[in-house]
Amino acid sequence: MSTKTPSKADILRPIGTFSKKYLAVYSIAALGLIAFLIAWAYQLQKGLIVTGLGDWGTGGGATWGLYIGAFIWWVGVAHGGIILSASVRLLGMDRYMPVARIAEMTTIGGLSAAGFYILVHMGRPDRMVTSVLGHFHITVNNSPLVWDVTVITAYFVLSATYLGLTIRYDVNRLRDDLPDKFEPIYKIITFGYSEKEDEIIQRMVWWLAAAVIIMAPLLLHGGVIPWLFSLLPAMPAWTGGIQGPMFLSIALMSAISGVMIISYTFRRVYNWEHIITDDIFRGLLLWLGFFTLLFLWFQLQSVLNGVFLGPLNTAHAAEGKMAHPAYQVAMTMIFLTLVYIFLQAIRPALFSKTRALIASCAILAGTLTEKILFVVEGFFHPTFDIYSATPGTYFPSLIEILSLVGTVSLVALLFLNLAKLVPVVELHAIEHLTGGHDHEHGHEETTKTETEPEVKA
């Protein structure tokens, strides 16, 4: 695909450079986050009345809205990311190794955004520690919300460990080429490192990956997250075992799309055509198509259950969902993307990276819309559908919409910062691409000499 040979210098390039464009993007992201922080401060001051939410029932509103919809969407991106990366390690899908770390970082970013949403959503976020942790031993037996927080925390620790262990390897090998100003951070990362641990770390990473793959469908996005909704007794729009697979498929779709967008950006900015190759995009696009197909199949299952011969509450919920214009738009968008993915698979000439980018954006927009709609629909079509104020009205307020800008900015900032600190493509990937260690050693020497003047300067 490319005549260039991937080198350590390639993956170090983001760390060593500093451009006006970078500064501009950084500023925009920082502004986006700050804007939302100000909006959140206003919300804390005035109360959640600044949102478009209300009480379902006589009150004519939706209890949960964009905050929770975006929360589960971000969690989905995060969980999909870690599954993607774990698959690479566990199933030996070496082809995707160059984007594995991007997927892991996406997970950290997604979980950060999701955690932030939990706080933003609360009426009394100041009580999170005393009220939730203080009663954890009791509530963990009952509340799906506590299961959620528990499992998300567990996965955050798992993902961070996972990422940390592989970064440790890289930082130690690349230490001489890394900027001295971050020395304290590198020291912490490589604390107590010895080459003997490499093999052990490899095994640990493998087991962590195995844990992720096994637990993801059982507990994570195929478990506790959908259970938050599907276990409730009287909201037919949410009920049903299909929600487990549905949520998992959405997570994987969103994560693959997210990783594609981020990879596209890095490739473009740092000329990584020979590292994040077209081949990777083609492959990811096919996986995206596969999970999109599953998603549409689950949607069909869930909608058809109810529309055909009831029972009444399920029928009302399903009819309400199908008739919703936003649902129709989201499904059409996702379906058309699927059609494109299949067509480009049959006729490779139809592939282009820009198209892959558009497909990713369409999927992300579609899944986000579906998530928010899913949350709101529960309140619009409850089993006890007697109140004239039900279905109520809901549209996200400006502050809620701004939260999307804020969390996207947050994740962007995370990548912008990490990119200056550690390689976003792991050394293993380069080693793999260049075909083993022997080759690599030669490179190491050349890069050392190449970068020596820089270090001196």
Added chain:
Amino acid sequence: MSTDDESFHPLGQEWEDELETMLDDTEYDSDLGMEMAKDAMRVTKGELSEADFHEKYHEDVMDEFGVDDRPTEEAYEEAKKNAGGFAEMLKSFDGDGDESRRDVMKKMGVGAAAVGLGAWGTAEGGQPNVADESGGHSSEAHREGDTQWGMAIDLERCDGCLSCVVACGEENNLDQGVNWMYVLDYEDAGADTSRNRLVRPCQHCTDAPCEKVCPTTARHTRDKDGLVLTDYDVCIGCRYCQVACPYGVNYFQWDEPDVSTEEIAEANDGEGDMMVDDRGRWVDSRSPRGTMSKCTMCPSRQDGFSGEEKVGTSACEDACPPDAIQFGNMRDENSDPQRYIENPSRGRALRDLGDKETTAPSLNAIEEDIADADADLASVLEASEDLDEETLRTMKAIEIVTEDFGEGDADSVDYEVHISDIFDLLEEHGLDLDSQEVLVELDLADEPDEGEEFDGADEGDAQDAIDDYDGRPSSSFKLLEDVGTNPNVVYFGNEPGPNAEQVEGPSAYADISYERADGSEPNLVDNRKEEVLDEGTVGDAGVSL
């Protein structure tokens, strides 16, 4: 649960030790108890038959306790058929219901009962009740106690005046649109729509989904009386309780409430402040900003802070002109709701004929009217303006069907007393209401056949007379019972079907105002979102998803 400790009990050595200590505290033989417990475990594993177990220890139990009330094999089979299973059998050992489970277990002193039966429950798939250990937050299925506040609501008597909604708003200083109590008319397919009305407080479910999902235990069931309450000091405002409630009874405090806590405390300077209950937890009145609220069934009243006479009442019950709401203890068969549930037409007639404040015949008027009349039934009825034959027949019929007439501490006993006073007046006048002549004339007894003795009033006739007077309710139901929440509100009247849809009622919410502790008198609000909340939304687009 470790496998290497020597405990025979599935909950482990620690649990077993605790029970042994408990047994040691009693006057009975701990060794026998533990021995029996071990064998009880064997029974649960199928290594020992229930009958053998019984036989093996019968003599020892007789020696130790002088009585062996343990059920026989037949009784065990019978108990198994009932859902309670072994829990039911536990009761046969002891228990007049007043004691705590621990006390009962101590008294029994039988390891077999205490440890073995506990193990039995575990072996059969039950779980140790972790929540019990937390104090205060109990999983309701296991709640013991004699009190469970609840309501019987006669929808056919409700006239939709919204007095209860107003009373609730005033008692609790609620924001506009926070309708803890809500009354609605609805249209439904088929049924007689003229009587389609629903009164909807919180159902104070025994298996409350809102409590189950709460990530903090803020939403909890009060151990002593089964009220489902929100601890405003603990709630984090995640709103999961509102999401999980099938009835839509929760109202979030989206911004600062209209009435301050100072104003509420000032207006209630009696024993309590209408906010903190007798456990010292802030669970009553409107909630503070960022937390969830709903109908509380007036814990300040139940704790006696509003005076002894208010215990066992709710603001909505007191305010209801036609007495459609019966508030009381659902676990007491002599409480107002249980009496109403047992015989709803009696409840209706009793209120109409016994409430001297409103519709009942006046004692003084009757006394004046009949002063100069003869002592026979016809003369008395003719002389009295308030009493006619149907009235007197129904009054007498109520007495006939009521056990312990005029006794007890339910609110409705006052009505019985009033009727009893009228009877006394008539007896003094010389009219014997229990005589064959009067009872037969009132159609409450049959004339005896030739040669037979008069066998007094006929309860069937009495019930017919009561049913005729105010009618029987079309049906009784609990709301969404199939969801499995075990609500503690029982309704009489039409049950709304799945296609029921609210329509305008006789009184519009916007036309009625209520007075709050800060002196404000706002109107009731039906749709809170459109009329109140949208004003605070930043960038209200005026459209909806």
